[in-house]
Amino acid sequence: MTQPLRLGIAGLGTVGVGVVRIVQRHADLLAARTGREIVISAISARSQRDRGVRLSSYAWENDPVALAVRDDVDVFVELMGGSEGPAKSAIEAAIASGKDVVTANKALLALHGQSLATAAEAKGVTIRYEAAVAGGIPVIKALTEGLVGNEITRVMGVMNGTCNYILTRMQDAGLDYQTVFAECEKLGYLEADPTLDVGGIDAGHKLAILVSLAFGTQIDFEALTIEGIERISVEDIEQAADMGYRVKLLGVAQKTGRGIDARMTPCLVPDTSPLGQLPGATNMVVLEGDSVGKIVLRGAGAGEGPTASAVMSDICDLARGVRLPVFGIPAAKLAPAAKGVSAPPAAWYLRMKLVDKPGALAKIAAVLGDAGISIDRMRQYGHDEQDAPVLIVTHKASRDALDLAIAAMAGTGVLSSDPVAIRIEDV
Amino acid sequence: MTQPLRLGIAGLGTVGVGVVRIVQRHADLLAARTGREIVISAISARSQRDRGVRLSSYAWENDPVALAVRDDVDVFVELMGGSEGPAKSAIEAAIASGKDVVTANKALLALHGQSLATAAEAKGVTIRYEAAVAGGIPVIKALTEGLVGNEITRVMGVMNGTCNYILTRMQDAGLDYQTVFAECEKLGYLEADPTLDVGGIDAGHKLAILVSLAFGTQIDFEALTIEGIERISVEDIEQAADMGYRVKLLGVAQKTGRGIDARMTPCLVPDTSPLGQLPGATNMVVLEGDSVGKIVLRGAGAGEGPTASAVMSDICDLARGVRLPVFGIPAAKLAPAAKGVSAPPAAWYLRMKLVDKPGALAKIAAVLGDAGISIDRMRQYGHDEQDAPVLIVTHKASRDALDLAIAAMAGTGVLSSDPVAIRIEDV
Structure with missing residues (x-):
């Protein structure tokens, strides 16, 4: 069997404690499945309070950055959260010192993923984050x-x-x-x-x-x-x-x-x-x-067990020597994201209240027709003293066409509330 | 970029053709994602008929065993099917000559998986089979x-x-x-x-x-x-x-x-x-x-695209250098399977027809009671001239207790059809 894989875990909230529990409870199972022992070298958290889990055999660091660069840590496991501050500094430090990173930090990746991936790949290490999306679902x-x-x-x-x-x-x-x-x-x-x-x-x-x-x-x-x-x-x-x-x-x-x-x-x-x-x-x-x-x-999608399960999946992949580019292909080859791409046309649910007088509904229907939006279903569903609530399901229309139509509705004088529009997605 | 990963594909039915199509259509995408070119060196099938896909640039072997041992093949892709015969011989030959194997052959694995895994692990190669279970679902x-x-x-x-x-x-x-x-x-x-x-x-x-x-x-x-x-x-x-x-x-x-x-x-x-x-x-x-x-x-769970997608997942893992034990842990460490383990107690759906005379239902209920099986729901749902169909949902009972009760029902003289019993699974 090869050398143990040594973890440094920063952050002992629900997920961090969950990871410690799995490493302790399933040591033999993990070793059988990955071909290596998985051990915790050191931990770091905001306080040393009792968390109902045995921690005394691990080295303690107050500073997650110090934890991230320890010689006895192969993989830095960041479970502190936050898109800036200590989580970011510690991950950067881990990468700079040539360590792989496992994190559940979606905010950090969403905002700084590209620069972190570039840094990691330059150092020949990777960042894994199965737990960042949809908890326990792989x-x-x-x-x-x-x-x-x-x-x-x-x-x-x-x-x-x-x-x-x-x-x-x-x-x-x-x-x-x-x-x-x-x-x-x-x-x-x-x-x-x-x-x-x-x-x-x-x-x-x-x-x-x-x-x-x-x-x-x-x-x-x-x-x-x-x-x-x-x-x-x-x-x-x-x-x-x-x-x-x-x-x-x-x-x-x-x-x-x-x-x-x-x-x-x-x-x-x-x-x-x-x-x-x-x-x-x-x-x-x-x-x-x-x-x-x-x-x-x-x-x-959340909770101690499911999220810790996902973190362990990343850790075990690293134990098995699986090391893929952070975002599937090398960071340098990722295309720039396109901005301001509008969604394809969709059917829309529209709800509004009309003043209760003859011809009100006809005016709304006319506005939609003028915008090129055809109506799939329309119904008036009972009314109080002065308002008539109306529901419309349109055929497919772009958001732009819909917004124009909604703006034009305001000019008809028959609305007694702003229309609510919700996209109907073809799933 | 490392050397290309060279495939030998045996079997050009729906799935085999699907794999060839993906390798051809997504060559660049696969190379970007795995860091290696994935190429087909040679193919084998029962006939050389036109399959609507370009095959002329690949070497042809009539014999899948000859294909499996070619020097220009790194991974033997077995898509012929059948638990014995050529599929088995060719996989054994591939392993013996030190090649990794990708297969969709569930029957072969179910019947010979242990000996194949043992042979593969002795040679330091692996067998992958994502497509063998539930088609495209990973x-x-x-x-x-x-x-x-x-x-x-x-x-x-x-x-x-x-x-x-x-x-x-x-x-x-x-x-x-x-x-x-x-x-x-x-x-x-x-x-x-x-x-x-x-x-x-x-x-x-x-x-x-x-x-x-x-x-x-x-x-x-x-x-x-x-x-x-x-x-x-x-x-x-x-x-x-x-x-x-x-x-x-x-x-x-x-x-x-x-x-x-x-x-x-x-x-x-x-x-x-x-x-x-x-x-x-x-x-x-x-x-x-x-x-x-x-x-x-x-x-x-089936079809050209989904099954080929699963085969490609295995191929790409091998291209990326991921090589796990065939059944998750080394074959030598797998425990023997236990046989004859009975299922935990469950609720049961029971349907039978009773002769339409007073006291028939009471006799059935008594038989169940004697067997220690309590009734959750019972109903008689209309009857023809001589039979009264009856439905019973029991509380949890073992299959053994249920079988004893069903045997005892036959002795009551009130059954006019054999009871149908279907387990109700807690999902």
């Missing part, structure tokens, strides 16, 4: 290895469990967004800055990683269109359900004639599709390739 | 690499598209088994020996592979319990649907106190579960690990 491996023989045509994913929990809970309990958001806050389901979750940013970071891997482009978070779930109302969820749709915060990335269309936005999907049937905090990624067709992967 | 990779940090607790799968197509079609069209079987024969959906499909043998071969990988045991097809779908009636499908279940040919393998329970049999699963919702010829594998929880993988 999606990075499926995409870069399992589907390596494919030109990837589309990637889709529900990759923020909190958002999917909120949307599912709104639907199941008939509660409005604010109420469910408050529940989540109380239950500790939200990040310290909840915008990272509900604003679609965390899921966007993950999508940025998948885009780079799928399409061979430099990672570029700024090139994505991001929209959160804050404006989704329980009324939209219920009306959509009534028409056979579910609302999901859905990431979509696909090739178009003008570059990669990549966005993380609320969409409607059919309730009979695997994405539509995804409950609660579960994650799902759909990969489409020119040979393989459509592969659907589903599992827990 | 399930071998997910299990052995993505979930490498887990003790696997259970594996489940619907892995024969033809069976799932037949069962789905019976339900959707209300047709009986014989009619749908005849349709499939006409459409060319069945193997030359259809028992391989509908008898559960093909799916059983795949399960045998997953069992070895999941639990570190020697591959042993004979250790599995196999039962086909031939005896599933449209009446059972419809009655099960009415109670919220779907009938699936389901592979299940899990640890029990007495060894690995591994079986490929028709089961009922809830229609709301991912397995229950799996339509038509699609495949699904569910992997459960102690850290990761439950991972669900879904995709096409």
Whole structure:
């Protein structure tokens, strides 16, 4: 048997502790499977408090940078999080001293992945990050290895469990967004800055990683269109359900004639599709390739066990000597990301309230017709004293055409609320 | 860039042609992703007929064994099929001459995997077979690499598209088994020996592979319990649907106190579960690990593109220098498979016809009670002149207890048809 693989683990939150537990519990299994012992040399965290796991046999470093460059560390495992600060400095230090890196840090990769990959490849080391996307689901491996023989045509994913929990809970309990958001806050389901979750940013970071891997482009978070779930109302969820749709915060990335269309936005999907049937905090990624067709992967997107499982997958690959380019092909060969690529036309769900007088609906229909948008379904679903709520499902139209039509609607004088528009994605 | 990886491909059926097409179409992409050119040196097939793909630049061998040992072949790609004969001889010859092997041949692995793995590892080469299980779904990779940090607790799968197509079609069209079987024969959906499909043998071969990988045991097809779908009636499908279940040919393998329970049999699963919702010829594998929880993988289980995609995944791993033990851990360390391990108790669906006279149902209920089997639901669902059809769902009971009860039912004199029993699996 070759020399043990020696880990330095920085960050002992849920995931870090999970990794320590697996290394301790499954030492024999890991050695049998990788042909090497996997050991922890040193650890680092913000405090030395008791975490319910045996740590006394590992060297302790207060400074993650010091940990990253230790001679007795082969792989630096970064589980601190944060796109700047100590996580970034420590990873840079590890690379500079010729060590491979395993991280779960999607924000750091989304914002600095290209420069980190360039640095790593110049030093002949790599950065692995299976845990950064969709928790325990081995999606990075499926995409870069399992589907390596494919030109990837589309990637889709529900990759923020909190958002999917909120949307599912709104639907199941008939509660409005604010109420469910408050529940989540109380239950500790939200990040310290909840915008990272509900604003679609965390899921966007993950999508940025998948885009780079799928399409061979430099990672570029700024090139994505991001929209959160804050404006989704329980009324939209219920009306959509009534028409056979579910609302999901859905990431979509696909090739178009003008570059990669990549966005993380609320969409409607059919309730009979695997994405539509995804409950609660579960994650799902759909990969489409020119040979393989459509592969659907589903599992827990967060939590100690699933995330630590993904981190261990990277560690074991390194133990086995598997060392691929950070983003699937060498960083120098990645194409620049295209920005401002508009999404292909789609069907749209439109909800608005009209003043309750004759001809109001006709005016809205005329505006859509003038914009070249044809109507698939339209219904008025009961009204209160002065407003008539109206639902429209359009045939395929571009976002631009739709925005023009919505702007023109304002000029008709028959709107009594701003129209809500949600894209209906063909999944 | 290192030397090209040179393939010798034996077998130019659907999958072989698919592999040639990918190598030709994506030469640049494959080279970028693996860091090496992937080229075809030589091919072999039963005839030199036109297959709609350019083959003239490759050397031709009539004999696959001669192909397997050529000096200009690094990897022998076996896509002929068959558990004995030329496929086996050629793989053995390739190993003996120090070449890695990629195959899609589940039957060969299920029956001879242990001796082939031993031979390969003695020569320092490996055998890869992602395409042997669930077509394009990268399930071998997910299990052995993505979930490498887990003790696997259970594996489940619907892995024969033809069976799932037949069962789905019976339900959707209300047709009986014989009619749908005849349709499939006409459409060319069945193997030359259809028992391989509908008898559960093909799916059983795949399960045998997953069992070895999941639990570190020697591959042993004979250790599995196999039962086909031939005896599933449209009446059972419809009655099960009415109670919220779907009938699936389901592979299940899990640890029990007495060894690995591994079986490929028709089961009922809830229609709301991912397995229950799996339509038509699609495949699904569910992997459960102690850290990761439950991972669900879904995709096409057969066909040129999906299967060739899986073959290319193996080829590209070899191009990248990834060379793992054939069954995850070295063949010499695999534990012998345990045989005759009985499945844990389960709820059962029971359907029978009773003679239409007072007290008949009470007698059946008494027999179940005497066997220690309690009844969850029971209903009589309309009757013709002399028979009263009865459905029973039991609480959890062992197969042995159920078999004793069914034997005792025969002695009551109230049965007018043999009871049908289908296991209800907790998925």
